[in-house]
Amino acid sequence: MSEVRRIPVPLALGGAVAIGAMTAVQARVNGVLGVRIDDGIVAGLISFSVGLALLVAVTLVLPTARAGAGRLWRGVRSGHVPPWMLLGGACGALTVSTQGLTAGLLGVSLFTVGVVAGQTVNGLVLDRLGVGPSGVVAVTGGRVLGGVFALLAVAISLSGDVLARAPWWLLLLPFAAGVGIAWQSAANGRLAQRVQSPLTATLMSFTAGTVVLLLASVVSVAVKGMPSALPTEPWLYLGGALGFLYILLSATIVAHTGVLLLGLGAVLGQLTASVTIDLLWPAAAGPALWQLLAMVVVAALSVLVALPWRRRR
Secondary structure, three states, X not given: OOOOOOOOHHHHHHHXXXXXXXXXHHXXXXXXXXXXXXXXXXXXHHHHHHHHHHHHHHHHHXXXXXXXXXXXXXXXXXXXXXXXXXXXXXXXXXXXXXXXXXXXXXXXXXHHHHHHHHHHHHHHHXXXXXXXXXXXXOOOHHHHHHHXXXXXXXXXXXXXXXXXXXXXXXXXXXXXXXXXXXXXXXXXXXXXXXXXXXXXXXXXXXXXXXHHHHHHXXXXXXXXXXXXXXXXXXXXXXXXXXXXXXXXXXXXHHHHHOHHHHHHHHHHHHHHHHHHHHHHOOOOOOOOHHHHHHHHHHHHHHHHHHOOOOEOO
16 A cells, blocks of 8 residues: 655645635534424434445446445445444544534534543544554643643633533533544444545444434424424525535545644534624524634634644554
């Protein structure tokens, strides 16, 4: 296998910021869709189904994508691709369901800081264990301090009367989603290396996530009944396309950043985009303006102090 060409860390970090911005926009789109149909899980299924349809179409058109799908199939049959590498999409299903359940009420910014906490904690752990495609990444003082700053952004978001306007347990769901996002990045990155195709890893992620969401939607509909009529605005169905783009980008660059640095860059992009969205379109339980601005500043510091990072083989 030929050696993968290295992407400069600053360029890869810029990609991570773009991932965060797309995640923030997707959170609001899926959150509004979940509120409109009164079922966040079904909203997540719709989002993943759109992304999966796009990926299948692209895979059928591109010869390199078809070759990657063939390597995935042979790898699964021979055991060269272990089952845990196929489970990134299950964590993606948790993320989009959480968006549909909470982002419409909490606002994108408050949703994001819950995700930040989960990504930061699990990113440090996964890098130290060497789960991601960049191998074992040393736990340096700068990386730990970056995690502390990211968690400080969470503390800022919870100050004031935020918890009086939203139940504290709602933040547990975004935290779980953040833990899942870190795992998804690591698993998809390793799978992309193994099958030599980030696009194939993204296709597998959406396939697994769609299956999980389909099963969860069956349970949700059985308990709550059929959701409300689907809205007609086309923009409410763009969440899947955004997911397709950022999962593909994540699978491509995580080998060049490590899981934690990818997460911290995404945090900066998420919070910056979240502030913009919430200022233009406030949510019922969103934080105040001073909290929004302080969160972005602290998140930016979390990225700066984590650079440069070192890899230990």
